[in-house]
Amino acid sequence: MTDSSTTPDIAARLREIDDVTLDDTVTFADLTTLHLGGKPRLTVRCGTDSAVAEVVMLLDALAVPLLIVGGGSNLVVADGDLDLVAVVVENTEVTVSGHGLVRADAGAVWDDVVLASVEAGLGGIECLSGIPGSAGATPVQNVGAYGAEISDVLVQVLLLERDTGEMAWVPAADLDLAYRYSNLKFTGRGIVLAIELQLHPGGQSAPLRYGELARRLGATEGGERRPVADVREAVLDLRRGKGMVVDADDHDTWSAGSFFTNPIVPTTLADAVQAEVRARRGDEDADRMPRFAAGGGAEGQVKLSAAWLIDRAGYDKGYPGDGAPVRLSTKHTLALTNRGQAVTNDLVALAREVRDGVRDAFGVTLVPEPVWIGVAID
Structure with missing residues:
Protein backbone atom coordinates (compact mmCIF):
# COMPACT_ATOMS: atom_id res chain seq x y z
CA MET A 1 0.00 0.00 0.00
CA GLU A 90 -20.67 13.79 -9.24
CA ASN A 91 -21.54 13.78 -12.95
CA THR A 92 -25.32 14.23 -12.85
CA GLU A 93 -26.83 14.79 -16.30
CA VAL A 94 -30.09 12.97 -17.15
CA THR A 95 -31.62 12.98 -20.63
CA VAL A 96 -35.04 11.58 -21.53
CA SER A 97 -36.16 10.98 -25.12
CA GLY A 98 -39.73 10.82 -26.38
CA HIS A 99 -39.17 7.21 -27.41
CA GLY A 100 -38.53 6.07 -23.86
CA LEU A 101 -34.75 6.08 -23.93
CA VAL A 102 -33.27 7.44 -20.69
CA ARG A 103 -29.58 8.12 -20.26
CA ALA A 104 -28.23 9.05 -16.82
CA ASP A 105 -24.74 9.89 -15.64
CA ALA A 106 -23.47 7.64 -12.88
CA GLY A 107 -23.55 10.43 -10.28
CA ALA A 108 -27.20 11.34 -10.86
CA VAL A 109 -29.40 10.77 -7.82
CA TRP A 110 -31.32 7.63 -8.68
CA ASP A 111 -34.69 8.90 -7.50
CA ASP A 112 -34.22 12.00 -9.66
CA VAL A 113 -33.90 9.65 -12.65
CA VAL A 114 -37.13 7.90 -11.64
CA LEU A 115 -38.94 11.20 -11.18
CA ALA A 116 -37.80 12.48 -14.58
CA SER A 117 -39.07 9.33 -16.27
CA VAL A 118 -42.41 9.46 -14.47
CA GLU A 119 -42.88 13.13 -15.35
CA ALA A 120 -42.20 12.19 -18.99
CA GLY A 121 -44.91 9.51 -18.82
CA LEU A 122 -42.47 6.62 -19.16
CA GLY A 123 -43.05 3.30 -17.44
CA GLY A 124 -40.59 0.71 -16.19
CA ILE A 125 -38.76 2.07 -13.12
CA GLU A 126 -41.60 3.61 -11.08
CA CYS A 127 -41.43 0.63 -8.68
CA LEU A 128 -37.83 1.62 -7.93
CA SER A 129 -38.88 5.02 -6.57
CA GLY A 130 -37.30 6.17 -3.33
CA ILE A 131 -34.28 3.89 -3.50
CA PRO A 132 -31.31 5.91 -2.23
CA GLY A 133 -28.01 6.19 -4.01
CA SER A 134 -26.79 7.04 -7.47
CA ALA A 135 -27.70 5.83 -10.95
CA GLY A 136 -24.30 4.26 -11.52
CA ALA A 137 -24.77 1.87 -8.61
CA THR A 138 -28.02 0.39 -9.90
CA PRO A 139 -26.57 -2.10 -12.40
CA VAL A 140 -23.68 -3.12 -10.14
CA GLN A 141 -25.98 -5.00 -7.80
CA ASN A 142 -29.01 -5.14 -10.11
CA VAL A 143 -31.10 -2.97 -7.80
CA GLY A 144 -34.66 -4.11 -7.37
CA ALA A 145 -37.82 -3.57 -5.34
CA TYR A 146 -41.56 -4.27 -5.48
CA GLY A 147 -41.28 -6.83 -8.24
CA ALA A 148 -38.98 -4.82 -10.54
CA GLU A 149 -35.24 -4.89 -11.20
CA ILE A 150 -32.96 -2.60 -13.17
CA SER A 151 -32.20 -5.58 -15.43
CA ASP A 152 -35.79 -5.33 -16.73
CA VAL A 153 -34.98 -2.06 -18.51
CA LEU A 154 -31.18 -1.71 -18.68
CA VAL A 155 -29.84 -1.46 -22.24
CA GLN A 156 -26.17 -0.71 -21.67
CA VAL A 157 -23.64 0.93 -19.37
CA LEU A 158 -20.73 3.23 -20.12
CA LEU A 159 -17.90 1.33 -18.47
CA LEU A 160 -14.32 2.24 -17.65
CA GLU A 161 -12.25 -0.95 -17.85
CA ARG A 162 -9.54 -0.42 -15.24
CA ASP A 163 -7.06 -2.86 -16.79
CA THR A 164 -6.99 -1.04 -20.12
CA GLY A 165 -8.33 2.45 -19.41
CA GLU A 166 -10.88 1.94 -22.19
CA MET A 167 -14.27 3.67 -21.92
CA ALA A 168 -16.97 1.88 -23.91
CA TRP A 169 -20.67 1.16 -23.89
CA VAL A 170 -21.22 -2.43 -22.72
CA PRO A 171 -24.54 -4.25 -23.35
CA ALA A 172 -26.52 -5.26 -20.30
CA ALA A 173 -26.42 -8.86 -21.53
CA ASP A 174 -22.65 -8.88 -20.85
CA LEU A 175 -23.09 -8.09 -17.14
CA ASP A 176 -24.52 -11.47 -16.00
CA LEU A 177 -27.32 -9.70 -14.17
CA ALA A 178 -29.11 -11.81 -11.56
CA TYR A 179 -30.73 -11.29 -8.15
CA ARG A 180 -28.67 -8.51 -6.51
CA TYR A 181 -25.71 -9.45 -8.68
CA SER A 182 -23.67 -8.45 -11.70
CA ASN A 183 -20.17 -9.40 -12.75
CA LEU A 184 -19.11 -5.90 -11.68
CA LYS A 185 -20.04 -6.48 -8.04
CA PHE A 186 -17.08 -6.99 -5.68
CA THR A 187 -14.65 -7.32 -8.62
CA GLY A 188 -13.57 -3.69 -9.07
CA ARG A 189 -12.75 -4.46 -12.70
CA GLY A 190 -14.85 -1.64 -14.12
CA ILE A 191 -16.40 1.67 -13.12
CA VAL A 192 -19.89 2.56 -14.35
CA LEU A 193 -19.85 6.10 -15.74
CA ALA A 194 -23.39 6.25 -17.18
CA ILE A 195 -26.40 4.01 -17.81
CA GLU A 196 -28.99 3.77 -20.57
CA LEU A 197 -32.52 2.47 -19.98
CA GLN A 198 -35.30 1.62 -22.40
CA LEU A 199 -38.66 2.52 -20.86
CA HIS A 200 -42.09 2.43 -22.46
CA PRO A 201 -44.15 5.54 -23.35
CA GLY A 202 -47.86 5.80 -22.68
CA GLY A 203 -47.98 6.70 -19.01
CA GLN A 204 -48.67 3.18 -17.73
CA SER A 205 -46.51 1.28 -15.28
CA ALA A 206 -44.75 -2.00 -15.79
CA PRO A 207 -46.98 -4.98 -14.86
CA LEU A 208 -47.56 -4.99 -11.10
CA ARG A 209 -45.97 -8.15 -9.72
CA TYR A 210 -45.70 -7.40 -6.00
CA GLY A 211 -48.78 -8.27 -3.96
CA GLU A 212 -48.57 -5.52 -1.34
CA LEU A 213 -48.16 -2.83 -3.99
CA ALA A 214 -50.86 -4.28 -6.25
CA ARG A 215 -53.34 -4.34 -3.38
CA ARG A 216 -52.49 -0.74 -2.47
CA LEU A 217 -53.40 0.25 -6.04
CA GLY A 218 -56.54 -1.87 -6.22
CA ALA A 219 -55.12 -4.32 -8.75
CA THR A 220 -56.77 -7.71 -8.46
CA GLU A 221 -55.12 -9.69 -11.25
CA GLY A 222 -51.45 -10.35 -11.77
CA GLY A 223 -49.79 -8.12 -14.32
CA GLU A 224 -52.21 -5.19 -14.21
CA ARG A 225 -50.81 -1.74 -14.96
CA ARG A 226 -51.56 1.61 -13.40
CA PRO A 227 -50.55 5.22 -14.18
CA VAL A 228 -46.86 5.66 -13.45
CA ALA A 229 -47.39 8.65 -11.16
CA ASP A 230 -49.88 6.65 -9.05
CA VAL A 231 -47.47 3.74 -8.75
CA ARG A 232 -44.61 6.04 -7.78
CA GLU A 233 -46.64 7.64 -4.99
CA ALA A 234 -47.80 4.27 -3.71
CA VAL A 235 -44.23 2.95 -3.66
CA LEU A 236 -42.99 6.04 -1.83
CA ASP A 237 -45.77 5.67 0.74
CA LEU A 238 -44.88 2.03 1.32
CA ARG A 239 -41.18 2.81 1.61
CA ARG A 240 -41.77 5.70 4.01
CA GLY A 241 -43.83 3.39 6.19
CA LYS A 242 -40.79 1.11 6.40
CA GLY A 243 -38.25 3.89 6.97
CA MET A 244 -36.77 3.30 3.52
CA VAL A 245 -36.88 6.87 2.17
CA VAL A 246 -33.87 8.87 3.36
CA ASP A 247 -34.74 11.62 5.84
CA ALA A 248 -31.92 13.33 7.74
CA ASP A 249 -34.23 13.92 10.70
CA ASP A 250 -35.37 10.28 10.99
CA HIS A 251 -32.81 7.87 12.40
CA ASP A 252 -34.83 4.96 11.04
CA THR A 253 -33.48 6.02 7.65
CA TRP A 254 -29.85 6.22 8.77
CA SER A 255 -29.27 2.84 7.21
CA ALA A 256 -28.02 0.97 4.17
CA GLY A 257 -31.57 0.00 3.26
CA SER A 258 -32.27 -3.72 3.24
CA PHE A 259 -29.21 -5.01 5.06
CA PHE A 260 -29.49 -8.70 4.14
CA THR A 261 -30.45 -10.20 0.82
CA ASN A 262 -33.40 -12.56 0.65
CA PRO A 263 -31.84 -16.04 0.86
CA ILE A 264 -32.24 -18.50 -2.00
CA VAL A 265 -32.23 -21.99 -0.53
CA PRO A 266 -32.99 -25.58 -1.57
CA THR A 267 -36.66 -26.51 -1.35
CA THR A 268 -35.79 -29.09 1.30
CA LEU A 269 -34.32 -26.39 3.55
CA ALA A 270 -37.34 -24.14 2.98
CA ASP A 271 -39.56 -27.05 4.03
CA ALA A 272 -37.45 -27.56 7.15
CA VAL A 273 -37.72 -23.84 8.02
CA GLN A 274 -41.49 -23.98 7.60
CA ALA A 275 -41.67 -27.04 9.83
CA GLU A 276 -39.60 -25.28 12.51
CA VAL A 277 -41.89 -22.23 12.36
CA ARG A 278 -44.87 -24.56 12.64
CA ALA A 279 -43.42 -26.14 15.77
CA ARG A 280 -42.52 -22.77 17.31
CA ARG A 281 -45.48 -20.61 16.29
CA GLY A 282 -48.25 -22.82 15.02
CA ASP A 283 -49.91 -23.69 11.72
CA GLU A 284 -51.34 -20.27 10.92
CA ASP A 285 -47.98 -18.49 10.98
CA ALA A 286 -46.18 -21.32 9.19
CA ASP A 287 -48.75 -21.35 6.40
CA ARG A 288 -48.09 -17.63 5.84
CA MET A 289 -44.34 -18.07 5.40
CA PRO A 290 -43.26 -16.17 2.27
CA ARG A 291 -41.60 -18.45 -0.28
CA PHE A 292 -41.19 -17.61 -3.94
CA ALA A 293 -39.76 -19.19 -7.05
CA ALA A 294 -36.05 -18.39 -7.15
CA GLY A 295 -36.12 -17.51 -10.84
CA GLY A 296 -33.21 -17.62 -13.22
CA GLY A 297 -33.76 -21.31 -13.89
CA ALA A 298 -32.83 -22.28 -10.32
CA GLU A 299 -34.74 -25.55 -10.09
CA GLY A 300 -35.28 -27.02 -6.68
CA GLN A 301 -34.66 -23.68 -4.98
CA VAL A 302 -36.90 -21.03 -3.47
CA LYS A 303 -36.42 -17.49 -2.23
CA LEU A 304 -37.32 -16.74 1.39
CA SER A 305 -37.89 -13.39 3.08
CA ALA A 306 -34.93 -12.25 5.16
CA ALA A 307 -37.11 -9.81 7.12
CA TRP A 308 -39.63 -12.55 7.94
CA LEU A 309 -36.87 -14.88 9.16
CA ILE A 310 -35.31 -12.16 11.30
CA ASP A 311 -38.64 -11.46 12.94
CA ARG A 312 -39.42 -15.16 13.55
CA ALA A 313 -35.96 -15.67 15.04
CA GLY A 314 -36.97 -13.25 17.79
CA TYR A 315 -35.59 -9.93 16.59
CA ASP A 316 -38.37 -7.38 16.82
CA LYS A 317 -38.51 -3.92 15.27
CA GLY A 318 -36.28 -1.62 17.30
CA TYR A 319 -34.17 -4.48 18.72
CA PRO A 320 -32.23 -4.35 21.06
CA GLY A 321 -34.17 -1.36 22.39
CA ASP A 322 -33.84 2.23 23.51
CA GLY A 323 -30.33 3.40 24.23
CA ALA A 324 -28.60 1.04 21.82
CA PRO A 325 -26.40 2.97 19.36
CA VAL A 326 -27.45 0.66 16.50
CA ARG A 327 -30.92 -0.87 16.33
CA LEU A 328 -33.15 -2.61 13.88
CA SER A 329 -35.43 -0.01 12.41
CA THR A 330 -38.57 0.64 14.43
CA LYS A 331 -40.45 0.27 11.13
CA HIS A 332 -38.77 -2.67 9.40
CA THR A 333 -36.61 -5.51 10.76
CA LEU A 334 -34.46 -5.70 7.62
CA ALA A 335 -32.77 -2.33 8.19
CA LEU A 336 -29.95 -1.81 10.70
CA THR A 337 -29.96 1.83 11.78
CA ASN A 338 -27.54 4.28 13.36
CA ARG A 339 -29.39 6.10 16.11
CA GLY A 340 -27.01 9.06 15.89
CA GLN A 341 -24.02 8.19 18.09
CA ALA A 342 -22.92 4.83 16.68
CA VAL A 343 -19.56 3.69 15.35
CA THR A 344 -19.10 1.04 12.71
CA ASN A 345 -18.17 -1.67 15.18
CA ASP A 346 -21.60 -1.24 16.82
CA LEU A 347 -23.21 -2.00 13.47
CA VAL A 348 -20.98 -5.00 12.86
CA ALA A 349 -21.86 -6.45 16.26
CA LEU A 350 -25.61 -6.23 15.65
CA ALA A 351 -25.31 -7.55 12.09
CA ARG A 352 -23.36 -10.53 13.37
CA GLU A 353 -25.84 -11.18 16.17
CA VAL A 354 -28.84 -11.14 13.82
CA ARG A 355 -27.12 -13.28 11.19
CA ASP A 356 -26.05 -15.87 13.76
CA GLY A 357 -29.46 -15.86 15.45
CA VAL A 358 -31.27 -16.64 12.21
CA ARG A 359 -28.76 -19.36 11.37
CA ASP A 360 -29.12 -20.94 14.80
CA ALA A 361 -32.92 -20.83 14.60
CA PHE A 362 -33.46 -22.00 11.04
CA GLY A 363 -30.19 -23.14 9.48
CA VAL A 364 -30.25 -20.27 6.99
CA THR A 365 -27.22 -17.96 6.78
CA LEU A 366 -28.19 -14.45 5.76
CA VAL A 367 -25.76 -12.59 3.51
CA PRO A 368 -25.25 -8.82 3.92
CA GLU A 369 -26.09 -6.72 0.88
CA PRO A 370 -23.77 -3.70 1.45
CA VAL A 371 -20.14 -3.51 0.40
CA TRP A 372 -17.78 -3.74 3.40
CA ILE A 373 -14.66 -1.57 3.44
CA GLY A 374 -11.92 -2.22 6.01
CA VAL A 375 -14.23 -4.31 8.16
CA ALA A 376 -16.01 -7.66 7.90
CA ILE A 377 -18.91 -9.47 9.49
CA ASP A 378 -16.71 -12.51 10.20
Missing part, protein backbone atom coordinates in the same frame (compact mmCIF):
# COMPACT_ATOMS: atom_id res chain seq x y z
CA THR A 2 1.26 3.45 -0.85
CA ASP A 3 2.71 5.43 2.05
CA SER A 4 0.24 8.14 3.09
CA SER A 5 3.13 10.61 3.28
CA THR A 6 3.00 10.78 -0.52
CA THR A 7 -0.52 12.24 -0.46
CA PRO A 8 0.59 15.86 -1.19
CA ASP A 9 2.34 14.69 -4.39
CA ILE A 10 -0.74 12.74 -5.43
CA ALA A 11 -2.97 15.73 -4.67
CA ALA A 12 -0.83 17.98 -6.87
CA ARG A 13 -1.26 15.62 -9.81
CA LEU A 14 -4.98 15.27 -9.21
CA ARG A 15 -5.44 19.04 -9.22
CA GLU A 16 -4.19 19.11 -12.80
CA ILE A 17 -7.26 17.13 -13.96
CA ASP A 18 -10.25 19.15 -15.21
CA ASP A 19 -13.53 19.04 -13.25
CA VAL A 20 -11.87 17.71 -10.09
CA THR A 21 -11.98 19.19 -6.59
CA LEU A 22 -10.15 17.85 -3.55
CA ASP A 23 -11.25 17.66 0.07
CA ASP A 24 -9.02 16.46 2.92
CA THR A 25 -11.53 16.93 5.74
CA VAL A 26 -14.55 14.81 4.79
CA THR A 27 -15.18 11.42 6.43
CA PHE A 28 -17.24 8.44 5.33
CA ALA A 29 -19.75 9.40 7.99
CA ASP A 30 -20.37 12.42 5.75
CA LEU A 31 -20.55 10.32 2.57
CA THR A 32 -22.79 7.41 3.56
CA THR A 33 -26.46 7.02 4.46
CA LEU A 34 -25.43 5.05 7.55
CA HIS A 35 -23.44 8.12 8.68
CA LEU A 36 -20.62 5.80 9.71
CA GLY A 37 -16.99 5.43 8.76
CA GLY A 38 -13.63 7.03 9.24
CA LYS A 39 -11.50 9.37 7.19
CA PRO A 40 -9.98 8.59 3.78
CA ARG A 41 -6.54 9.90 2.89
CA LEU A 42 -8.23 12.25 0.46
CA THR A 43 -11.62 12.79 -1.14
CA VAL A 44 -11.66 13.55 -4.86
CA ARG A 45 -14.91 14.90 -6.33
CA CYS A 46 -15.31 14.30 -10.07
CA GLY A 47 -17.79 16.35 -12.07
CA THR A 48 -17.60 14.50 -15.40
CA ASP A 49 -17.16 10.93 -16.63
CA SER A 50 -13.78 11.85 -18.11
CA ALA A 51 -12.68 13.23 -14.74
CA VAL A 52 -13.66 9.97 -13.05
CA ALA A 53 -11.73 8.01 -15.65
CA GLU A 54 -8.59 10.14 -15.39
CA VAL A 55 -8.61 10.06 -11.59
CA VAL A 56 -9.11 6.31 -11.40
CA MET A 57 -6.41 5.58 -13.98
CA LEU A 58 -3.93 7.90 -12.26
CA LEU A 59 -4.54 6.36 -8.84
CA ASP A 60 -4.33 2.85 -10.26
CA ALA A 61 -1.06 3.69 -11.99
CA LEU A 62 0.34 4.94 -8.67
CA ALA A 63 -1.00 1.85 -6.85
CA VAL A 64 -3.11 4.04 -4.58
CA PRO A 65 -6.12 2.18 -3.13
CA LEU A 66 -9.40 3.89 -3.96
CA LEU A 67 -13.11 3.56 -3.35
CA ILE A 68 -15.75 4.78 -5.78
CA VAL A 69 -18.55 6.58 -3.93
CA GLY A 70 -21.91 7.57 -5.37
CA GLY A 71 -24.77 8.12 -2.96
CA GLY A 72 -23.05 6.08 -0.24
CA SER A 73 -26.21 4.08 0.41
CA ASN A 74 -24.64 0.63 0.18
CA LEU A 75 -21.39 1.00 2.13
CA VAL A 76 -20.25 -0.21 5.54
CA VAL A 77 -16.90 1.50 6.18
CA ALA A 78 -14.50 0.96 9.07
CA ASP A 79 -13.83 3.58 11.70
CA GLY A 80 -10.52 5.47 11.99
CA ASP A 81 -8.09 6.57 9.30
CA LEU A 82 -8.33 4.58 6.08
CA ASP A 83 -5.45 4.25 3.64
CA LEU A 84 -7.51 4.85 0.53
CA VAL A 85 -8.78 7.71 -1.60
CA ALA A 86 -12.54 8.29 -1.89
CA VAL A 87 -13.47 9.06 -5.49
CA VAL A 88 -16.89 10.71 -5.39
CA VAL A 89 -18.79 10.53 -8.67
